Amino acid sequence: MSITSRHGSRSLRLLAAAGACAFTLTACGSSAEPSAELADDFLCAMEAKSPEHEQLLRIMRADTYTPQVDHRAPRFVEGMQINLRGEPEYRVTPSIRACVFFRNNGREAGQTTLTYAWEPLVDGQKPASPAGARSYRLGGATGWSHDSATGLVVRCDMPGALEAPSKNVLLRADASFIVPPAPGHDHGTQDRQMDFVYRMARRATEALGCANKPLEKEPVVEPVAGGGAS
Numbered sequence: 001m002s003i004t005s006r007h008g009s010r011s012l013r014l015l016a017a018a019g020a021c022a023f024t025l026t027a028c029g030s031s032a033e034p035s036a037e038l039a040d041d042f043l044c045a046m047e048a049k050s051p052e053h054e055q056l057l058r059i060m061r062a063d064t065y066t067p068q069v070d071h072r073a074p075r076f077v078e079g080m081q082i083n084l085r086g087e088p089e090y091r092v093t094p095s096i097r098a099c100v101f102f103r104n105n106g107r108e109a110g111q112t113t114l115t116y117a118w119e120p121l122v123d124g125q126k127p128a129s130p131a132g133a134r135s136y137r138l139g140g141a142t143g144w145s146h147d148s149a150t151g152l153v154v155r156c157d158m159p160g161a162l163e164a165p166s167k168n169v170l171l172r173a174d175a176s177f178i179v180p181p182a183p184g185h186d187h188g189t190q191d192r193q194m195d196f197v198y199r200m201a202r203r204a205t206e207a208l209g210c211a212n213k214p215l216e217k218e219p220v221v222e223p224v225a226g227g228g229a230s
Helices: 017-023 051-060 074-085 160-166 186-208
Strands: 012-016 036-037 067-068 096-103 113-121 134-138 141-146 149-154 169-178
Touching: 017 149, 036 074, 051 067, 074 096, 074 113, 074 160, 074 169, 074 186, 096 134, 113 160, 134 186, 141 186, 149 186, 169 186
Parallel strands: none
Antiparallel strands: 012 036, 067 096, 096 113, 113 169, 134 141, 141 149, 149 169
């Protein structure tokens, strides 16, 4: 039996326009324009049998896990808005840790951690994958993966007053994986990690209200030919 949140993975409840202001940094109409109230665990909760839930179990080689919500969805949005105002086109912003998933099986501890930040576009180019990592193109997103970490960058056109600064940066999602060692070199695990990060990052784009809906489509995880470890 897996441990999931009582809210489910896609729990969005419509909120009256007047109440929506409580979940933004600024008054209505001045910056972000969320149209829905987010459940506190929106970024982390997964329904049993959902693709991301099944991928996480396989990645962690576990039967169950315990989720920890480090940033409730409204606070996450607030923090990312603050960081976007801090001239992120010149540097990667501080990461915001959204979720940690703890492996429950036996004596072998393990955990998966998800963080988000803004990364500047350098001369209009997306950042290169780390040395030795397996590279991916996922529609408009770019990703990379190796045994213990996976990352993804994608354009997120923010609404309102944050639209202009969001044009100079990319939304960055990073996951670290501490799991019991597996024998051999497993590209399948790297591909599963990439699929998992894409699906979880989609929640971040929905929470932030990215107008371009960059991760709306289902992921097609295909490594770039010649792009990374083999």
